[in-house]
Amino acid sequence: MAVMTTGQRRDSWQELMSEWSRERKGIPVTKDILLEGVDAIDQWISDMAGSFNSALPLALRTALTKAQKTELFIFVLRRRYNLDT
Amino acid sequence: MSSGNSLCAFAPQDNEPTATDYATLDARNAHPVLDFDASTSEYAAFTGFMPRHYSNGGITISMPWAGTSGATGSVVWGAAIENLSTTSTTNLDTNSFGTATIFATDTAPTTAGLLAESTFVFGATQLDLLPTSGGAPFRLRIKRVATATGDTMSGDAEFVFCEIRET
Numbered sequence: 001m002a003v004m005t006t007g008q009r010r011d012s013w014q015e016l017m018s019e020w021s022r023e024r025k026g027i028p029v030t031k032d033i034l035l036e037g038v039d040a041i042d043q044w045i046s047d048m049a050g051s052f053n054s055a056l057p058l059a060l061r062t063a064l065t066k067a068q069k070t071e072l073f074i075f076v077l078r079r080r081y082n083l084d085t
Numbered sequence: 086m087s088s089g090n091s092l093c094a095f096a097p098q099d100n101e102p103t104a105t106d107y108a109t110l111d112a113r114n115a116h117p118v119l120d121f122d123a124s125t126s127e128y129a130a131f132t133g134f135m136p137r138h139y140s141n142g143g144i145t146i147s148m149p150w151a152g153t154s155g156a157t158g159s160v161v162w163g164a165a166i167e168n169l170s171t172t173s174t175t176n177l178d179t180n181s182f183g184t185a186t187i188f189a190t191d192t193a194p195t196t197a198g199l200l201a202e203s204t205f206v207f208g209a210t211q212l213d214l215l216p217t218s219g220g221a222p223f224r225l226r227i228k229r230v231a232t233a234t235g236d237t238m239s240g241d242a243e244f245v246f247c248e249i250r251e252t
Contacts, residue, residue, distance in 0.1 A: 017241075021120065
């Protein structure tokens with residue numbers, strides 16, 4: 001799975017800062033560190049995509065689309081860290 | 086007029102937004118603020134009137150600001166003056182801010198919402214040839230230079246107020 005382009009990563013970074021500012025969420029790191037974080041997470045997702053897919057039960061792995069698997073992953077992640085507010 | 090005395094002041098509601106890349110009017114606990122983006126350089130512009138007691142000295146602009154979310158790093162601000170008097174060659178169809186842009190790089194307060202103050206010191210020759218006797222309209226442009234290397238604070242920077250005083 002390819003990583004995002006530099007432009008896509010910057011767009012994500014900009015959108016994140018805008019969203020956190022809109023919600024007045026504290027950002028205790030500088031812009032460059034935050035961008036490095038976006039880069040690292042994108043790289044990790046790319047590296048681990050195969051491992052994630054393999055971890056899914058076979059029936060689910062073959063039945064769901066990539067978009068559905070992604071949605072499922074995000075759903076579980078949000079629930080796990082109580083982000084559904 | 087004596088050095089250090091106030092000449093004029095601007096609040097966020099005085100902003101005349103530029104056509105593009107304008108700072109956004111917002112409110113924080115009912116305090117009006119102008120939000121300057123962290124990734125795109127944005128502007129605010131204020132039309133003012135230099136009082137007739139202005140005595141052709143330099144000016145100092147003091148500008149309190151806060152981080153919307155960021156609590157570490159620095160913000161790079163720029164300020165420039167445009168002479169709007171009838172003795173100038175300014176055409177309203179064109180921006181003609183003086184060549185002098187004064188920059189200030191200041192550290193973000195350690196808590197979002199606390200105030201920092203940036204200061205811009207203009208010499209008498211850096212005011213786009215404003216009439217020496219005062220009594221002239223002008224425009225002040227404030228910019229967050231978000232693309233500058235030294236601008237490191239995450240999230241929006243909030244303009245709260247600015248005062249212009251004679252240096």
